Every structure is written in C-alpha cells, then in structure tokens.
Amino acid sequence: MADSALLQRTELARPSVTVEDAKSILSDCFGLHGSISELGSQQDRNFLIDTGEEKLVLKVTRAEYPRHELEAQNRAMEHLFQMELGIRIPEPIASLTGEHVSHFEINGDHYWVRVLTYLDGEPLTRQKHLPVEVVAELGDIGAKIALGLSDFRHHGLDRVLQWDLRRAGPVALHLLKSLKDQKQRDRIAKAMIVAVKRLQPLAPELRVQPIHHDITDDNVVALLNADGHAIPDGVIDFGDIMNGWLVADLAVTCAALLHHADGDPFFILPAVQAFHARYPLLPSELKALWPLIVARAGILVASSEQQLAIDPDNNYVLGNIGHEREIFDLATSVPYALMEAAIFDAAGLPLPDAMPFITSRLLPALVPEDVRLTDLSVTSDALTGDNWADPEIDWKLLARAALETGIASTRFGEYRLSYTKPRSSQPPATFALHVDICLPAGTAAKAPFAGTILIDGHHLILSTKDMSLHLDGIDTALEHKQHVSAGELIGHVSGAAGSVGGLRVQMCRDPDLVPPLFAKPRQSRIWAWLCPSPSLLLGADVDAPETHSTELLQTRRAHFAAAQKNYYVNPPQIERGWREHLFDVHGRCYLDMVNNVSILGHGHPRLAAAAGRQWSLLNTNSRFHYSAVAEFSERLAALAPPGLDTVFLVNSGSEAVDLAIRLAWAHSGRRNILSLLEAYHGWTVASDAVSTSIADNPGALESRPDWVRPILSPNTYRGRFRGRNASEGYIAAAVEELARIDESGAGLAGFIAESPFGNAGGIPLPPGYLEAIYAMVRERGGLCIADEVQVGYGRLGHHFWGFEEQNVVPDIITIAKGMGNGQPLGAVITRREIADSLENEGYFFSSSGGSPVSCVVGMEVLDVMRDENLQANARDVGDHLKSRLMGLMDDFPIVGAIHGLGLYLGLEFVRDRESLEPATLETAAICNRLLDLGVIMQPTGDHLNVLKIKPPLCLSRESADYFVDMIQKVLSEGW
Structure with a gap:
C-alpha cells in the first residue's frame, strides 16, 4: 500500500x-x-x-x-x-x-x-x-x-x-x-x-x-x-x-x-x-x-x-x-x-528481424512462378480515372487476375491508392500489412511452424509466444487451442470444388494483438517489423517494391539544375492526380490549390484519350500542313475581341511574352517597354527583363536593361496609393515616366501588364487605370500587351479575359499555362498588321508550338471547359471561397486582405493591419503546416506573404470549404 x-x-x-x-x-x-x-x-x-x-x-x-x-x-x-x-x-x-x-x-x-x-x-x-x-x-x-x-x-x-x-x-x-x-x-x-x-x-x-x-x-x-x-x-x-x-x-x-x-x-x-x-x-x-x-x-x-x-x-x-x-x-x-x-x-537501437521458427510452407502445393501479383499502388495501370474510389476495386482486380492466371495475390507492404482519403487532415492507413490470395478452393494449408490453434468465427490463428499467423478463408476440422506441429494440416482454402477461393494471410510478432490490415505511412516501417511479410512462409515473393523518395530527391538535386526549385524542403513524391487532387507514392491525397497549369484538373480521361489518339497518328512541327493547327488557331482567334484575329502558337508563357515584346519592337520600330514594378512575366531574356518581382529575382531592380521602363505598381492594398480610388496617383506616376521617355526621344514600343495584378495575388487594378495607360501608350505609337498567362482563360469566372474587368481591348494577348492543361502550349493573339511586322525581321518558328498533339490538346481543353461549365464553376465556387476567406478576418488579425476574383485569389498575411508589415516567415510556416494537413499551397508576392490561390477550375465547393477549414485550423492551432 x-x-x-x-x-x-x-x-x-x-x-x-x-x-x-x-x-x-x-x-x-x-x-x-x-x-x-x-x-x-x-x-x-x-x-x-x-x-x-x-x-x-x-x-x-x-x-x-x-x-x-x-x-x-x-x-x-x-x-x-x-x-x-x-x-x-x-x-x-x-x-x-x-x-x-x-x-x-x-x-x-x-x-x-x-x-x-x-x-x-x-x-x-x-x-x-x-x-x-x-x-x-x-x-x-x-x-x-x-x-x-x-x-x-x-x-x-x-x-x-x-x-x-x-x-x-x-x-x-x-x-x-x-x-x-x-x-x-x-x-x-x-x-x-x-x-x-x-x-x-x-x-x-x-x-x-x-x-x-x-x-x-x-x-x-x-x-x-x-x-x-x-x-x-x-x-x-x-x-x-x-x-x-x-x-x-x-x-x-x-x-x-x-x-x-x-x-x-x-x-x-x-x-x-x-x-x-x-x-x-x-x-x-x-x-x-x-x-x-x-x-x-x-x-x-x-x-x-x-x-x-x-x-x-x-x-x-x-x-x-x-x-x-x-x-x-x-x-x-x-x-x-x-x-x-x-x-x-x-533511439537508434536495432530491432530483431530473424524468423528461424518458420520451417515449412503454408501452401505446399503453391508454385511460386504461378502467382500473379496484382498492382494496387498509386501508379498502377489498372487504376484508371477514379475507379480507385470503388470500395470493391481491390477484390475486383484481384479476381480478374486470378481468372486470367489461376492464382493471384495482392502485395505486402504496398501503399494502396484505393485506401486514400480526399480532403483528410490525417494521412490514411494505406500500407498493406497482409496479402490476399485467390487460388483454387480446397488447396491444403499446413502449419509453417508449431503452435496452438485459436479459432474466432471464420478467423484462424496459429500462435506461439513469439509470433502469430492470422488466416481468413480456411475451413478446418481442428479445435480451439489444439496444438499442431510444423507441417501438420490445418485446413483447406474455403469454397466449392472447382471454384476460386480467397485466403487472407497476416503475421504478427505480438501474439496478444489482432493487428490492423493497414498502417499509416509514418508508422509503416515499425508496423512492417511487427507484422512481417508472409513471403517466407508462402515460398513466393509477394512484397511490393519499396518507395525511394529520399533517394530520388537526392538524384534530382545531383543532376537537375539547382535554379529549378521544387516546392517544400522535404517534398512528397507526387505520382498521380485526379481533378483537384494529387496523390503521393504513399497514397496520401493532397488538395491542389496552386496548379493553374491543370485548368481542367488532373487525369482528365477525355484529354488523355485525345492526346493519346493524336500521338498514335502524328506529331510534328507546324511547318507541315494538318488540320489541327488551322482549327485551333481559328478557335483561339474567336475567343479574342474583334480585330484580334491572328495567332502565334508557342511552347510556354515565357515564350509568348518574349514574342509579344518582339512584335512591339518590330511594329513600332522602337525599344522602350513600359512595365509594372513587382510584376512577373517569365524566364526568357525578354520576359525576364520586364519582370521586376524581387521574390523571383532578388536583383531584379538593379539588373534591368535600359529599354525596360518600370512604373509604380498599382497595388491598391499596400502601394503608395490605396483603395479603389487610387487611379489618379498611379496614372500620374505613369505620366512622369512617359514624360521621361518622351524627353529622351527614344520613343515607346509598348506597355505590358497583367490585367489583375496576378503576382501580388490577383489584386484588381484601380478603376480606369488600364484605360488611361492604354490611351497614353497608343498616343505614342506603342502597343498594349495584356499578359493573361496566369489570370485569363476563364479563371476569373466573371470574365474570360482579365482585361475585360477594366473594359479595355489590348493590341496583343499572351496566354499559356491552363490552355494546354500541362501540355507545353502557349499563344499570342494579335492583329494581322502587327503579326506581319515580324516578317520584316525574318520568319518565326517554334519547334513544338502548334504541334498536332498540342493543338488537339488545346481544342479538347476548350471543349471540356464548355461541356463542364468550368468558367461558371470558377465564378460560383470562387465567390463562395472568397466569402469564406473574408470570414477569417474577423477572428485572425494576421489575415490582412483577400484579393482577386473567381479562382484566382490572394490571401495576404500581415503582422499588423495598420503598418501592413508582411508576415513573410509566418506565411512559409503556414504553408508547411498546410502540407501536413493535405493541402498544397505556396507563398508568393514580393514579400512572399500572399497565398496565391489558383486551383484547377473543377474545384468543388466541398474542396473549397476544406481548404478554408484547414487554414482556420492552422491559424487556430499554430504552425
């Protein structure tokens, strides 16, 4: 006592x-x-x-x-x-x-x-x-x-x-x-x-x-x-x-x-x-x-x-x-x-691994070479579309394989896609700690080691003080607590004679434990020790290959140029996607809230079929005559305002912007390009030159060529002039720079800007801003370029093009990203006389721009957007998402503002709503915490304090709610 x-x-x-x-x-x-x-x-x-x-x-x-x-x-x-x-x-x-x-x-x-x-x-x-x-x-x-x-x-x-x-x-x-x-x-x-x-x-x-x-x-x-x-x-x-x-x-x-x-x-x-x-x-x-x-x-x-x-x-x-x-x-x-x-x-202490007590095979009649292993992993070819969501898919695929070969087995240690859980803050248990075998009914099962038989309904356990073997699908005449010797018959696979029976096999080092069938990825290595593979007692290798994410990341870093960054310090290995979801090799499902490239969503079957068919027919360059390039060019021109009737097809947004600048130079005969501070337009020489975002290039402001003439960013949230009535101040700042260009006598080639201020999170430009700037540029013989690579193509929901919000029509439109849903595809749409100006400098050619596959993909994207009402979905779900994000401001002072429209939104974090001090470090930590909760999100903006929200346009209302719920969880619980 x-x-x-x-x-x-x-x-x-x-x-x-x-x-x-x-x-x-x-x-x-x-x-x-x-x-x-x-x-x-x-x-x-x-x-x-x-x-x-x-x-x-x-x-x-x-x-x-x-x-x-x-x-x-x-x-x-x-x-x-x-x-x-x-x-x-x-x-x-x-x-x-x-x-x-x-x-x-x-x-x-x-x-x-x-x-x-x-x-x-x-x-x-x-x-x-x-x-x-x-x-x-x-x-x-x-x-x-x-x-x-x-x-x-x-x-x-x-x-x-x-x-x-x-x-x-x-x-x-x-x-x-x-x-x-x-x-x-x-x-x-x-x-x-x-x-x-x-x-x-x-x-x-x-x-x-x-x-x-x-x-x-x-x-x-x-x-x-x-x-x-x-x-x-x-x-x-x-x-x-x-x-x-x-x-x-x-x-x-x-x-x-x-x-x-x-x-x-x-x-x-x-x-x-x-x-x-x-x-x-x-x-x-x-x-x-x-x-x-x-x-x-x-x-x-x-x-x-x-x-x-x-x-x-x-x-x-x-x-x-x-x-x-x-x-x-x-x-x-x-x-x-x-x-x-x-x-x-x-603590770094080794765990014992030997199993010398296994002296014979469980299924002596099983011929190892006859066993067909069924792939149920994240990369399985048998899992197509969303059939992984079928609760019976594992058994269906296993039974199909058994009908083809006679004997089929699932794999031990496999991370199964069928056990994933979309919109889950916790990784689900996807790691298989057992195998299921389809084989002829009546197949004899014998004790692989001496032990005591325990019977619980249809569940049979062969147990010793150090190990237990759990079997389901065995008919036995043995009695509960009966002792058997190694090699002794313990029963037969259940089922009528001539039929296929199912046998579940699992081992466990703790004889007092009825182990789970699956383990969570973080716990999988320890569970795999506690419930070791049954390969030894089956005499057949039924183990899934191990994942090697860490080694692959090391290989990437060893051979892939360091300037090509990856998301996160320790990124998940993503190998599959479906709609707005991404799946890593462990079966963890992530909500993709950043992938504006995949505008339709991931794994779209229509897109895969269209691309596959065209690949099987032809893929070459646009110098050849084929229908797809003509049809796609016509459809793109039809999307633009009247007068913009001529199309260039290229590989990317950077190439599109680069070409747009060349067109302005060629058409005007001058070099100076007016651009916005804090903007990002691409990575080619010309598109990078007009990009002044210090988040993307810390030395941007000191390294611009003389022909780049940046003007004050019309950031109505944290800029010099704030609110929607800030137009006059920003227009005046542009007038000052234009006056300097006029005074120099060098003239103006053009002006480039995103229509909403995308790099800062979709901040709308002040009313009348583009109308005034466009007019002044055109007075000087310059061209107006609308960079719609990020913000256009239906993403704003309420408008197909971003410039529509400002009631202007540009001279050149650049697009890319979503128009190919990941296929390298970009375009420049302009007037015929502007396009013809380039011929004075020779012809233009893009090796893969306008290839048959790219054109077919581009047309299929437009068809799917129409058939699935994706622009309307961007409007409706985007409005709901923005409303819910706005609600966070009441409870969390770190939420400074919600920018944007449709499914191009920006959530800006600040340390103080008066000073607007950027919460840069907090934003990075919040993104890392969101990853743990199953959400892909990254910081953006010059201060890296903005969550740029640009998911696939198929984003569901349920997923939008989950995203906000997880942000709320992080802000409530800490990061």
Whole structure:
C-alpha cells in the first residue's frame, strides 16, 4: 500500500487564499507591493505579482507538505541556475527574515509561502500544434535538466508524492474511488493494471536520481521567434521534483505531448530521440517508457476527476481535464509492442528481424512462378480515372487476375491508392500489412511452424509466444487451442470444388494483438517489423517494391539544375492526380490549390484519350500542313475581341511574352517597354527583363536593361496609393515616366501588364487605370500587351479575359499555362498588321508550338471547359471561397486582405493591419503546416506573404470549404 500521508495529500483542496490574502503575505513577509492576479494550480495557490519593476510569482502551499521539500525545490532551482544550461530557471527570492520558505497563517490555517522570479513567455499548452522542432526541443530540455540534477542531493527529495510513477498502481486505485463514472473507472483501472504489470519486471533496472518530474507543456515557457514559432527555453514549477526513475521524467513530457499529437502517438518520437541523444537511456528504460506514459495518463485523469470532486470550481483542473482525457485515450489506443519498437527505433537501437521458427510452407502445393501479383499502388495501370474510389476495386482486380492466371495475390507492404482519403487532415492507413490470395478452393494449408490453434468465427490463428499467423478463408476440422506441429494440416482454402477461393494471410510478432490490415505511412516501417511479410512462409515473393523518395530527391538535386526549385524542403513524391487532387507514392491525397497549369484538373480521361489518339497518328512541327493547327488557331482567334484575329502558337508563357515584346519592337520600330514594378512575366531574356518581382529575382531592380521602363505598381492594398480610388496617383506616376521617355526621344514600343495584378495575388487594378495607360501608350505609337498567362482563360469566372474587368481591348494577348492543361502550349493573339511586322525581321518558328498533339490538346481543353461549365464553376465556387476567406478576418488579425476574383485569389498575411508589415516567415510556416494537413499551397508576392490561390477550375465547393477549414485550423492551432 502507498504511504497514508500520500493518500491523504491526494484529497487536499487548494489553500483557501484570496488575492487580498496574497497582498498581505507579500507585504508582511517580503515587503513587496504590486498588482496581483491568480495563476492556475492543482493543489497550490499561485499569484502573479507585477511590482512595476519586475514580475514575480507568489506560491502558497498547504502546511501538510513538509518544509524541507519546498527547500529542496529552491535549492534545485539555484543549482540549475548556476550551471548555465541555456535554459531559463526561476530564482527564489528571500523574505524579510532572509528565509526562502516562510510560514504564514490565515484564518487559523497554516501555509508555506515563497516568492520566485517570473519567466516571461507562453506555456506551450496554449498552442495546440507543436512543430517537430519544438517537440525535439522539449526532449532536449528534459535531458539537460535531468543531467543537471544528476549530481544534486537534498533530503527533501525523498518524498511521498502522488505523481511518483513508482507508486502509480496503488495511487491510481485510491484515486479511482472518487470516480462516479463506472465505465471510465474500469477503463483507467484496466489500463493501469496492464501498465504496472509490464513495469514490474523492469523496475529493478530503472535508474533513480533527482528528476523534475513535470517538464510539460504547462511548465515549459516559450518565446515567439521571428516567424511566430514558440521556442521553448524556460522551465518553471519545480513542485514535483523528487528522487524517482530517470525515464519517468521523459514519460511525463511525452504524455503531455499527446494532446498535441492530433491522434498520432509517433508524435512523441522526436522528443525521445533528443532526450536519448543527450542523456542515453538503458534498453530497460526505453522498454519501460510507454507503460510509464500510459500510467502517467491514467494518473492524470484519475487525479483531475478526484480533484474536481473535492474542488469543483478549480478552473485550472477544469481547463486541463479535456487535454488529460485526450492524452489517456491516445495512450491506450495503440499496442505496447508497436510503441516499444518505435521507441527503440527512435533511439537508434536495432530491432530483431530473424524468423528461424518458420520451417515449412503454408501452401505446399503453391508454385511460386504461378502467382500473379496484382498492382494496387498509386501508379498502377489498372487504376484508371477514379475507379480507385470503388470500395470493391481491390477484390475486383484481384479476381480478374486470378481468372486470367489461376492464382493471384495482392502485395505486402504496398501503399494502396484505393485506401486514400480526399480532403483528410490525417494521412490514411494505406500500407498493406497482409496479402490476399485467390487460388483454387480446397488447396491444403499446413502449419509453417508449431503452435496452438485459436479459432474466432471464420478467423484462424496459429500462435506461439513469439509470433502469430492470422488466416481468413480456411475451413478446418481442428479445435480451439489444439496444438499442431510444423507441417501438420490445418485446413483447406474455403469454397466449392472447382471454384476460386480467397485466403487472407497476416503475421504478427505480438501474439496478444489482432493487428490492423493497414498502417499509416509514418508508422509503416515499425508496423512492417511487427507484422512481417508472409513471403517466407508462402515460398513466393509477394512484397511490393519499396518507395525511394529520399533517394530520388537526392538524384534530382545531383543532376537537375539547382535554379529549378521544387516546392517544400522535404517534398512528397507526387505520382498521380485526379481533378483537384494529387496523390503521393504513399497514397496520401493532397488538395491542389496552386496548379493553374491543370485548368481542367488532373487525369482528365477525355484529354488523355485525345492526346493519346493524336500521338498514335502524328506529331510534328507546324511547318507541315494538318488540320489541327488551322482549327485551333481559328478557335483561339474567336475567343479574342474583334480585330484580334491572328495567332502565334508557342511552347510556354515565357515564350509568348518574349514574342509579344518582339512584335512591339518590330511594329513600332522602337525599344522602350513600359512595365509594372513587382510584376512577373517569365524566364526568357525578354520576359525576364520586364519582370521586376524581387521574390523571383532578388536583383531584379538593379539588373534591368535600359529599354525596360518600370512604373509604380498599382497595388491598391499596400502601394503608395490605396483603395479603389487610387487611379489618379498611379496614372500620374505613369505620366512622369512617359514624360521621361518622351524627353529622351527614344520613343515607346509598348506597355505590358497583367490585367489583375496576378503576382501580388490577383489584386484588381484601380478603376480606369488600364484605360488611361492604354490611351497614353497608343498616343505614342506603342502597343498594349495584356499578359493573361496566369489570370485569363476563364479563371476569373466573371470574365474570360482579365482585361475585360477594366473594359479595355489590348493590341496583343499572351496566354499559356491552363490552355494546354500541362501540355507545353502557349499563344499570342494579335492583329494581322502587327503579326506581319515580324516578317520584316525574318520568319518565326517554334519547334513544338502548334504541334498536332498540342493543338488537339488545346481544342479538347476548350471543349471540356464548355461541356463542364468550368468558367461558371470558377465564378460560383470562387465567390463562395472568397466569402469564406473574408470570414477569417474577423477572428485572425494576421489575415490582412483577400484579393482577386473567381479562382484566382490572394490571401495576404500581415503582422499588423495598420503598418501592413508582411508576415513573410509566418506565411512559409503556414504553408508547411498546410502540407501536413493535405493541402498544397505556396507563398508568393514580393514579400512572399500572399497565398496565391489558383486551383484547377473543377474545384468543388466541398474542396473549397476544406481548404478554408484547414487554414482556420492552422491559424487556430499554430504552425
């Protein structure tokens, strides 16, 4: 039994001390004065004091706690403070009598009182999401404190405390007496019994030393860095310090992390790895870690439930009990064997892999060469369109293969596309831990090793103390708990004679566990160890090939020019798409909110069929005479305003802009091009020259050729002139530059601009702006170029072309991106006389521009856009999406503005809505967090603080809502 004093302490309420009492204590004992407010605590009373010069904490403890225990806490803080660990530690403040622990009496009750320095910062418990770096830092802080205390000695550390995990069993049983919820009481009791049973044989090997025993998200404070991340750097509340198991210190930290884990117990592993790297744990301690976490979770819930029975108005306990129940639920939801293996792996210790006990084959009649393996992976040719969403597709494809070959099997360790989940914030379990085999009914199955037969309905298990074999689809005459020898007949594959039967095979190293059929990708390597491949007992290789994303990324970086960047530092390997969804090789589905190239969406069957057919007929260059180039040119010209009747076909938007500039030069006979600051137009020499976005080229403003004449960007949100009535100021700025060009005598060739200001997130140009600029340019003989590569072609929903919003007609239109849905395809549309001007400089030719395949693809894109009403969808879903994004502004000050129209929107993040200081670092972190939640998004704009939202035009309302929900989740929980 636990010490009676311990059990009595568990029933103590907090000291009955008011703020007025605290003022008296502060004045009488410490000679201090200041504003006072109460802080939370479970069994103490804590008050924050602001003297005007410094902040302090007054701690009031019941006299039932021995004074020497409080003195031990003070000495430990002083000990660690002097060690300069790089961690902020509170310092005890002496009373007027020179004591650090003083006695005080209030209304006949006796208390111990202390004052400590206050550590500025936010407790991590207020931030629901913790980045992996913060999780690791918590583990490292715990190790530093434990190392710092390893040589500390004080008789006050030998104490009896309800949080001492060495006494978890009896303490839990005592606490559970106060629980009225029988179901909850039984759950906690059962979990504690199992945890203690696993700990008992390990206890003699667990090291004992002074430990803080409460390094949790409540007791580690953090300061915000430049990107808004909370960086833990201070440890408070030494109230639980004691001599205890070293590994219990880490267990307490890990348990606290579970309510930040979003259902993933592997979330704690960076903390384990960091702790072990600084203060190595013994194998027995690593083995004890998860049972200790479960025990801690049980004590937390039981203690809070009991404390509320005593002190129902304790807001501190009321505020924490939801977290504690979440911790307990997650801690008890996963097998011990899985977490033990994951912890050992995180610590860098090897896991045993040999299986010498398999001495014969499960299906002796199976000829390995006859087994047809069915590909159900993300790249499977058998998965077409959206048939992966059919819940029966795996069995359909397996049965089809079996009919063709006689015997077919699924693959172990395969990430199956059929188990993906669109619009899911958590990666689904896609990794197969079993195989399904279609083979002749009646095929004999024999025991591959000696063991005991367990029968649960149609489920047969062959079990030993080290391994279990799970079989479904076996008819057996054996009895439950019957022992069989290796090679002994255990049954036959179910089914009528002459038919095909189905057999499911799965192995598990934990004989007490009924394993899941699939594992989540992050957990797959450990689950694959716990549930090893059945290839050895089948005598046939049924393993799927491993994915090698990391190695492929290294190959890319070794041979692909570094200037060709990829999204994200550690990008997922995307190998498939469907509509607005992308799939990585692990079956994770991502909502694609950036891919304006795939205007129809990914994997469109009509587009694939059209391109495939044309490839099978002809693909060459546009010097040959074929129907597609004529038909497509005619259709493009019909989309433009009257008079713009001549088309050039090219490969890309950059090439289109480059050509447009050449046309302006050729037609005007002059060189100067007026362009906008902060704009982006492409990467060829000419298109890059008129691009002044410093996000794309940090040296853009210093490296423009003389013929580029940039003018003030008409950014109506953060520019010099703001709001929709800013036209006059921006037009005046253009007049000044035009005057300088006039004065130089060099003349003007043209003006280029995106119609909405796309690079800044689709900010609309002020009313009348283009009309005025176009008029002044044309007065000087220049041409007006509308860069519609990003913003045009139906994306704005309310207009097909962006320039329509400004009620102008350009002289040249450049388009690309979505017009080919990913096929290299761009175009310039202009007037015949402008196009003819280029012939004075010779002919123009683009090797792949206007090829038969590109033209057919381009026409099919237009057909699909018409048939599926994609421009209308961009309007309707875009308006809904913008409305929901606007709603975020009410709750999150970081949301500065929502720009754009249709499905070309910009969500701009700022640190201050008055100064408009860009939240650049925060935006990058938010994008990384969105990736974790299954959303592809990237920052843009000169300050990289804008989410440029430009998904496929088939975006559904459901997907739009999911996108906003995930942004809201990130802004609420942190990044």
